[in-house]
Amino acid sequence: MASLFKKKTVDDIIKEQNKELRSTQRQITRDRAMLEKQEKQMELEIKKMAKTGNREACKILAKQLVQLRKQKNRTYAVSSKVTSMSTQTKVMNSQMKMAGAMSSTAKTMQAVNKKMDPQKTLQTMQEFQKENFRMEMTEELINNTLDEIFDESGDEEESQDIVNQVLDEIGIEISGKMASAPSAGSGLPAASTSRARPISDEEIERQLKALGVD
Incomplete structure (x- = not known):
């Protein structure tokens, strides 16, 4: 029951109009098909009358055929008008929706502009940039x-590599020198293995005389 008293919107009205236009278009198509059927029957009837030599009947049927064909052509014109009306209705509906959207957008932009402070916006942009x-x-x-x-x-690693290289070279050189250097005690006269003999009294006296001691 509530739907019966509900106020129709523009979309509802346009839908009803499109429905009526489609129904009218189908009715026109059926009428045209019926006229085409009558046209064929009338052509056969005219041929039949012509064979019998009935000229008056042929003239009457020919006039009716002309009127029928004119009526059939009118159905094409009416069908074209109905199609045009349906197209115009759809275009108007689209334009109304676009106008409504533009109106809503304009109101939104007005509300935003009222709340937006240009100085604060500029300050915010400057702070963001900073x-x-x-x-x-x-x-x-x-x-x-x-x-x-x-x-x-990287420099420390490179320096350490250089130091290690230098130390390695020095180590190799020292090792070479140590290998070629004479060992301790080499070149010294070998200690006598024989035991020294004791000095006699004669030798002592001779050494004393040599020193000038009588």
């Missing part, structure tokens, strides 16, 4: 610091 620049500077500083750390680490 913070973005600061973030880029911080990122660049961090990257430079990391690059320096990694570069120093």
Whole structure:
């Protein structure tokens, strides 16, 4: 019951009109088919009268055939009009929807413009630009610091490699010198293995005389 008293919207009205136009189009098509059938029957009747030599009947049927064909042609014109009306209705519906959407958009834009403060918007954009620049500077500083750390680490490794290489060369040279150097005690006269004989009294006296001691 509530649907009976419900106010029809524009879409509802357009749907009803399109339904009526489609029904009218189908009725016109049926009428045209019926006229075409009558046209064929009348042509056969005219041929039949012509064979019998009934000229008056042929003239009457010929006039009726002309009127029938005119009526059939009118159905094409009416059908074209109905199609045009249906198209116009659809176009009008689309235009109304577009106008409604534009009206709603305009109201939304007005509400946004009322709430939007140009000065605050500009200030927000400037703050965003400043913070973005600061973030880029911080990122660049961090990257430079990391690059320096990694570069120093690489320099230390390279320096250590050089030191190790030098130490290896020195070690090889010292080893060579140590290998060619004489061992301790080499070249010294070998200690006598025989036991020293005791000095006699005569030798002692002779040494004393040589020193000038009587």
